[in-house]
Amino acid sequence: MIELEGLTKRFGKKTAVDHLSFQVRPGVVTGFLGPNGAGKSTTMRMVLGLDHPTSGTVRIDGKHYRELDEPLKYIGALLEARGLHGGRTAYNNLLCLAQSNRIPERRVPEVLDLVGLTAVARRKPKGFSMGMGQRLGIAAALLGDPQILMFDEPVNGLDPEGIHWIRNLMKALAGEGRTIFVSSHLMSEMALTADHLIVIGQGKLLADTSMADFIHQNSRSYVRLRSPQREQLRDALHDDGLTAVDAANGTLEVDGATTERIGDLAARHGITLHELSAQRASLEEAFMQMTAASVEYHAHSAPGPQWQKEV
Numbered sequence: 001m002i003e004l005e006g007l008t009k010r011f012g013k014k015t016a017v018d019h020l021s022f023q024v025r026p027g028v029v030t031g032f033l034g035p036n037g038a039g040k041s042t043t044m045r046m047v048l049g050l051d052h053p054t055s056g057t058v059r060i061d062g063k064h065y066r067e068l069d070e071p072l073k074y075i076g077a078l079l080e081a082r083g084l085h086g087g088r089t090a091y092n093n094l095l096c097l098a099q100s101n102r103i104p105e106r107r108v109p110e111v112l113d114l115v116g117l118t119a120v121a122r123r124k125p126k127g128f129s130m131g132m133g134q135r136l137g138i139a140a141a142l143l144g145d146p147q148i149l150m151f152d153e154p155v156n157g158l159d160p161e162g163i164h165w166i167r168n169l170m171k172a173l174a175g176e177g178r179t180i181f182v183s184s185h186l187m188s189e190m191a192l193t194a195d196h197l198i199v200i201g202q203g204k205l206l207a208d209t210s211m212a213d214f215i216h217q218n219s220r221s222y223v224r225l226r227s228p229q230r231e232q233l234r235d236a237l238h239d240d241g242l243t244a245v246d247a248a249n250g251t252l253e254v255d256g257a258t259t260e261r262i263g264d265l266a267a268r269h270g271i272t273l274h275e276l277s278a279q280r281a282s283l284e285e286a287f288m289q290m291t292a293a294s295v296e297y298h299a300h301s302a303p304g305p306q307w308q309k310e311v
């Protein structure tokens with residue numbers, strides 16, 4: 001388990017992490033979500049003792065990172081800036097790490113196999129593709145067979161096959177009872193991977209919730225309607241106790257009714273429908289609303305979230 005208590009990090013006047021308190025529990029994938037610059041990487045670096053907190057504490061199974069004996073056996077991490085040696089072979093990179101943590105050499109071919117890099121074990125990572133580099137970083141994280149794994153934006157720059165592979169790996173590791181903590185700035189990615197969600201914005205905790213609850217609370221279901229007899233339709237819906245709200249391109253949106261009920265209602269009134277469709281608001285929209293006030297850099301004319309439906 002990872003436990004944060006009032007964790008704070010200031011860089012000069014900038015508060016990157018602001019009194020964060022939460023726990024990351026074993027047996028599930030916990031997603032760590034926040035817009036760019038929210039403080040995810042800084043938090044993860046503090047978990048690993050790479051950045052020193054201004055105040056507050058972070059503990060790994062009750063201990064500070066520096067108190068862990070052979071830390072790779074407790075916690076493995078893939079951070080954005082990988083600390084691998086480009087001039088050493090993939091095998092030797094892992095071997096050096098293993099030796100400095102008293103991990104037996106047989107573990108090196110095991111993890112290379114696990115991440116699918118056996119064929120390139122004797123090649124140097126400076127010639128690796130981004131996906132191969134990520135796999136090697138994950139192999140390093142898995143070397144000590146740790147119970148806790150932390151991945152900072154692991155799907156960044158990966159192709160669909162690589163993304164699929166990482167998602168399944170994280171789920172399998174959580175299924176073995178390990179603690180998996182993974183950051184992303186994409187809600188859609190988290191919706192497919194995480195069981196639990198921690199959302200931050202400008203270093204502050206915005207949500208600590210199960211993924212199921214987040215989806216339940218934030219994915220609004222509604223029916224979209226388009227009709228040449230728009231006002232007649234609005235009146236008929238109103239008489240039936242339903243409220244139609246004006247939406248983009250002359251459509252109406254109705255909450256709390258099925259497409260069957262509305263289709264039947266329109267037929268009874270002889271109203272022509274050009275569109276009758278069940279819709280679900282995207283989780284990405286919910287996330288954007290939640291973090292809107294804390295986004296560091298806004299585009300001047302961001303397109304509306306209309307094109308991001310169906311997450």
Ligand SMILES: Nc1ncnc2c1ncn2[C@@H]1O[C@H](COP(=O)(O)OP(=O)(O)OP(=O)(O)O)[C@@H](O)[C@H]1O
Pocket residue numbers: 011014015016034035036037038039040041042043185
């Ligand atoms: N070493 C540093 N010195 C000064 N400011 C820093 C330093 N590291 C991070 N920051 C600032 O702290 C804030 C949080 O950065 P951090 O990298 O932790 O965010 P993040 O959520 O990981 O973002 P991203 O998704 O873009 O990686 C940002 O405003 C960043 O500019």
